[in-house]
Amino acid sequence: MSLTPGLDRSASTDESALLEVCNASTTFATDRGSLRAVDDVSFVIKRGETLGIVGESGSGKTVLSRSILGLLPRSGVLQEGSIVFDGTEIVGAPDKLMRAIWGAKMAMVFQDPMASLNPVVRIGRQITESLRLHLDLDRSEAKATALSLLEQVGIPSPKERLRSYPFELSGGMRQRVMIAIALACSPKLLLADEPTTGLDVTVQAQILDLLSSLQKERHMSVILVSHDLGVVASRTDNIAVMYAGKVVEIAPTATLFSSMAMPYTKALVDSTPRLSQPSHLRLSPIEGRPPDMTTARQGCAFAPRCSFATDRCRSETPPLVTSPSNPLHRFACWNPLNSISIGESS
Amino acid sequence: MSSASSPRAQEPLLVEESLLNATRRRAFGVMFWICAGWIALVVLLALLASVLGLQNPTTENYDSLNQGPTLAHWFGTDDLGRDIFSRVVYGARVSLIVGFGAMVISMSIGASLALLAAYRRGKIDLLVSAASYVMLAFPALVAVIAIIAFWGHDLWKITLIIGVAGIPLVFRVVRAAALGYATRDFVVAAKTQGASDWRIITKEILPNVLPAMVSFFLIGVASVVILEGALAFLGLSVQPPTPSWGNMISESRTYLSQNPWLALFPSLAMILFLIALNLIGDTLRSALDHQEGKL
Amino acid sequence: MARYLVKRFFALLGILFFISLGAFFLIHLLPGDPTVTILGPSDNAQNRAALTSQLGLNLPLWHQYLVWIGNVLQGNLGESYITHESVSRIISTAFPIDLELIIISQLLALSIAVPTALASAKRPNGLLDRTSTTTSFALLALPPFILIVFFVLIFSIYLHWFPGPGSYIPFTQNPGQNLRAMILPSIVLAIGSIVIYFRILRGDLISTLQQEFITVARSKGLSNRYIMWRHALRPSSLALLASAGLNISGLVAGAFVVEYLLALPGLGYEIVNSINQVDYLTVQGITLFVAVVIVLVNFVIDFLFTVVDPRITRE
Numbered sequence: 001m002s003l004t005p006g007l008d009r010s011a012s013t014d015e016s017a018l019l020e021v022c023n024a025s026t027t028f029a030t031d032r033g034s035l036r037a038v039d040d041v042s043f044v045i046k047r048g049e050t051l052g053i054v055g056e057s058g059s060g061k062t063v064l065s066r067s068i069l070g071l072l073p074r075s076g077v078l079q080e081g082s083i084v085f086d087g088t089e090i091v092g093a094p095d096k097l098m099r100a101i102w103g104a105k106m107a108m109v110f111q112d113p114m115a116s117l118n119p120v121v122r123i124g125r126q127i128t129e130s131l132r133l134h135l136d137l138d139r140s141e142a143k144a145t146a147l148s149l150l151e152q153v154g155i156p157s158p159k160e161r162l163r164s165y166p167f168e169l170s171g172g173m174r175q176r177v178m179i180a181i182a183l184a185c186s187p188k189l190l191l192a193d194e195p196t197t198g199l200d201v202t203v204q205a206q207i208l209d210l211l212s213s214l215q216k217e218r219h220m221s222v223i224l225v226s227h228d229l230g231v232v233a234s235r236t237d238n239i240a241v242m243y244a245g246k247v248v249e250i251a252p253t254a255t256l257f258s259s260m261a262m263p264y265t266k267a268l269v270d271s272t273p274r275l276s277q278p279s280h281l282r283l284s285p286i287e288g289r290p291p292d293m294t295t296a297r298q299g300c301a302f303a304p305r306c307s308f309a310t311d312r313c314r315s316e317t318p319p320l321v322t323s324p325s326n327p328l329h330r331f332a333c334w335n336p337l338n339s340i341s342i343g344e345s346s
Numbered sequence: 347m348s349s350a351s352s353p354r355a356q357e358p359l360l361v362e363e364s365l366l367n368a369t370r371r372r373a374f375g376v377m378f379w380i381c382a383g384w385i386a387l388v389v390l391l392a393l394l395a396s397v398l399g400l401q402n403p404t405t406e407n408y409d410s411l412n413q414g415p416t417l418a419h420w421f422g423t424d425d426l427g428r429d430i431f432s433r434v435v436y437g438a439r440v441s442l443i444v445g446f447g448a449m450v451i452s453m454s455i456g457a458s459l460a461l462l463a464a465y466r467r468g469k470i471d472l473l474v475s476a477a478s479y480v481m482l483a484f485p486a487l488v489a490v491i492a493i494i495a496f497w498g499h500d501l502w503k504i505t506l507i508i509g510v511a512g513i514p515l516v517f518r519v520v521r522a523a524a525l526g527y528a529t530r531d532f533v534v535a536a537k538t539q540g541a542s543d544w545r546i547i548t549k550e551i552l553p554n555v556l557p558a559m560v561s562f563f564l565i566g567v568a569s570v571v572i573l574e575g576a577l578a579f580l581g582l583s584v585q586p587p588t589p590s591w592g593n594m595i596s597e598s599r600t601y602l603s604q605n606p607w608l609a610l611f612p613s614l615a616m617i618l619f620l621i622a623l624n625l626i627g628d629t630l631r632s633a634l635d636h637q638e639g640k641l
Numbered sequence: 642m643a644r645y646l647v648k649r650f651f652a653l654l655g656i657l658f659f660i661s662l663g664a665f666f667l668i669h670l671l672p673g674d675p676t677v678t679i680l681g682p683s684d685n686a687q688n689r690a691a692l693t694s695q696l697g698l699n700l701p702l703w704h705q706y707l708v709w710i711g712n713v714l715q716g717n718l719g720e721s722y723i724t725h726e727s728v729s730r731i732i733s734t735a736f737p738i739d740l741e742l743i744i745i746s747q748l749l750a751l752s753i754a755v756p757t758a759l760a761s762a763k764r765p766n767g768l769l770d771r772t773s774t775t776t777s778f779a780l781l782a783l784p785p786f787i788l789i790v791f792f793v794l795i796f797s798i799y800l801h802w803f804p805g806p807g808s809y810i811p812f813t814q815n816p817g818q819n820l821r822a823m824i825l826p827s828i829v830l831a832i833g834s835i836v837i838y839f840r841i842l843r844g845d846l847i848s849t850l851q852q853e854f855i856t857v858a859r860s861k862g863l864s865n866r867y868i869m870w871r872h873a874l875r876p877s878s879l880a881l882l883a884s885a886g887l888n889i890s891g892l893v894a895g896a897f898v899v900e901y902l903l904a905l906p907g908l909g910y911e912i913v914n915s916i917n918q919v920d921y922l923t924v925q926g927i928t929l930f931v932a933v934v935i936v937l938v939n940f941v942i943d944f945l946f947t948v949v950d951p952r953i954t955r956e
Binding site: 489572581598599609 | 656659660663667668778779781782783784785786787790791794890891893894897898901902913916917919924927928931932935936939
Binding site for chain 1: 857858952
């Protein structure tokens with residue numbers, strides 16, 4: 001496996017790589033100048049693997065996932081670099097080409113299940129329409145498939161639900177329906193963008209477990225996008241931490257938690273509540289806000305909020321470098337945590 | 347849940363928004379001022395018509411019947427030799443008085459009721475809303491035609507009748523706009539500080555719905571001008587020989603194939619006036635939407 | 642659903658009651674004496690008093706209303722003072738013309754407004770969108786009576802494409818001629834509706850197309866055409882439907898003007914003539930009938946709301 005596709009040529013020929021994102025950038029033209037929402041991002045996902053993308057709101061996660069899907073509007077948006085999915089270049093691909101991929105090979109579960117389902121179309125048709133389009137099923141075959149999909153995602157009395165409208169379902173049920181829609185044509189890659197954000201905590205766990213089990217069954221790759229490190233911690237193979245449009249740290253999940261290098265990653269962890277913690281323990285929120293992405297800046301984007309920041313952090317942008325201890329661990333920081341903590345303890 | 351980010355963390359897709367902003371800015375440009383200038387010109391001409399030394403709009407002249415535009419008669423003459431330019435200018439008075447007069451009546455009564463209903467809610471709101479629904483269900487034009495026909499069609503009665511007929515519509519529009527503000531924090535804050543109802547309505551709510559009212563007022567004037575024209579065609583507006591744009595166009599039908607100028611100039615005057623009113627009203631409304639969107 | 646409709650139905654009865662009051666008092670509270678109209682101004686007081694009691698005009702107003710509404714409920718709207726034809730008969734001959742005019746014009750308006758709005762909303766600010774928005778803006782300022790004048794001048798007098806005013810022939814006598822005579826008024830009537838429908842639908846479509854479920858539909862690989870017609874149009878048609886309800890009143894008004902100008906013997910033509918002849922009962926009957934039709938159309942539209950958006954019955 002390789003997390004360095006831009007440099008490692010062998011990765012692009014790797015039989016098991018499903019998605020290769022290489023120096024991808026996405027820039028919006030806005031009133032106040034151009035906004036680089038995704039800035040020079042690279043990573044690879046293998047078949048059957050799960051990547052977690054974590055970051056605060058405004059860090060570029062959602063734009064990144066939509067760039068991968070090729071769903072951004074055409075005007076006012078500049079996409080650079082390369083995103084190769086299953087041998088097809090997504091960047092600059094015409095909609096006509098993408099329509100054969102969308103829904104069939106690559107599918108997305110969106111953030112807000114209420115907004116993602118068409119309020120005036122029955123659940124049944126929202127599932128069967130892609131089945132009939134991509135798999136060429138006739139009406140009754142599509143209906144039977146939809147029925148079994150609803151069963152798989154754990155919806156009670158699925159037969160009646162086919163004739164329901166979205167408003168007749170609870171939030172959790174709606175998100176299950178969204179998952180059924182996304183999985184309808186057995187895609188190879190599923191993008192889940194904050195799939196549980198609007199849901200109750202108990203329902204959140206159910207939906208995430210459902211996604212994990214379906215992924216294993218179908219040997220599907222998943223990108224799980226969340227602002228909540230706790231959500232992705234136990235359900236991913238790798239985690240990429242994003243800040244101000246850049247990937248600032250990326251590593252196998254276990255490595256990331258055992259030896260995180262970026263102060264920002266640590267800040268994210270510290271701001272996430274955990275069940276193992278005593279409930280009275282105060283969470284430490286990250287002070288300040290993410291930077292204004294339309295203004296040019298020097299140095300590390302996180303420096304103004306970072307308690308370890310030095311003059312160098314404020315003047316030079318740290319490159320994404322490979323950790324000396326683990327070739328799969330890469331981070332962008334002049335003062336990685338491990339060295340600091342070692343220094344402090346001695 | 348992380349305290350550093352909102353639970354509904356959604357990243358803004360700013361593209362479409364900026365496109366829309368760009369068009370709005372363009373819309374408030376040259377066309378807006380041309381239209382405002384045109385309306386100002388029409389109002390000015392109508393006001394000063396009697397001191398401008400125009401030919402008498404009702405003087406018949408059998409030496410120059412049905413002429414096209416000439417130097418002596420800029421817009422030509424009609425079938426009785428009357429000067430069309432002068433008639434168009436005097437005719438503007440009718441459209442302006444009926445249009446603005448009726449909307450002033452509708453607005454002042456409809457908006458007052460609406461502000462009161464939206465602020466007080468309860469029984470007043472229920473009662474006036476129900477009444478407005480019933481009035482709206484009644485075909486306005488039929489009622490207006492019938493009342494004008496039986497009560498008489500001088501300028502002031504027409505204005506009054508159309509003005510009253512417009513009240514329920516104004517009420518509904520302003521009430522909807524005011525409802526959104528009546529529950530906002532600043533109104534609640536003013537209430538807890540002990541401000542009087544009158545003060546809250548005039549100082550807190552009215553200024554916020556005023557832009558919407560101005561825009562609706564202008565578009566309303568355009569509709570009333572059309573309605574007056576329709577009444578003129580049915581012979582129910584001001585009576586000849588007093589000119590109005592509507593009865594000029596209507597009378598032109600008899601000689602239309604010989605002298606299309608008869609219809610052309612009053613029609614153009616009316617159409618340009620309507621376009622100007624609509625464009626200004628529309629521009630104000632989208633500027634307002636934009637402002638609202640920024641809140 | 643049933644409960645919603647029952648509630649609407651009772652509201653409907655209430656509104657109908659108030660409308661009957663309106664139509665009744667519209668005539669009775671206005672100055673003018675019907676006996677003068679019928680007998681002429683020079684007749685003697687005795688004859689006038691006799692007619693007054695014959696018409697029931699000496700009874701208290703509420704009594705007159707009860708007598709009148711009782712007759713109305715049995716389908717008796719009285720008879721014209723002038724022609725002595727029954728008002729119900731006048732209405733039943735004239736109304737089909739309005740109906741035909743309105744149906745043709747609305748089909749025309751929707752078949753132009755909907756595809757144009759869909760195409761415009763797909764690329765807001767594109768060439769097509771700007772052209773159609775500007776055109777619609779200009780059309781908004783073209784009152785039907787001006788259109789009629791110039792259409793008649795161009796298409797009837799100069800080009801002879803369509804027959805001029807006064808050439809109406811009932812559909813049952815000659816369908817071809819009938820339709821030919823109906824085309825011009827229908828187009829005039831349609832133009833106003835096109836503008837309204839286009840502007841409202843375009844605006845709603847643009848905001849619907851920014852909704853997440855449209856992105857979801859795209860992410861399923863559905864074609865743009867399918868997304869526009871099957872996913873975007875329906876949630877965007879609520880305001881369109883509501884505007885159709887508000888529009889119906891204006892449409893009837895427009896139809897009246899068009900009929901009068903082109904001498905189509907519909908309700909508009911009849912009511913204006915009756916007004917000019919001070920034919921109280923005919924005016925009253927037509928007013929009541931039109932008001933009831935408008936209210937019923939709005940009731941049907943309320944029902945259509947629940948079809949277009951199933952969420953409504955829940956609220």
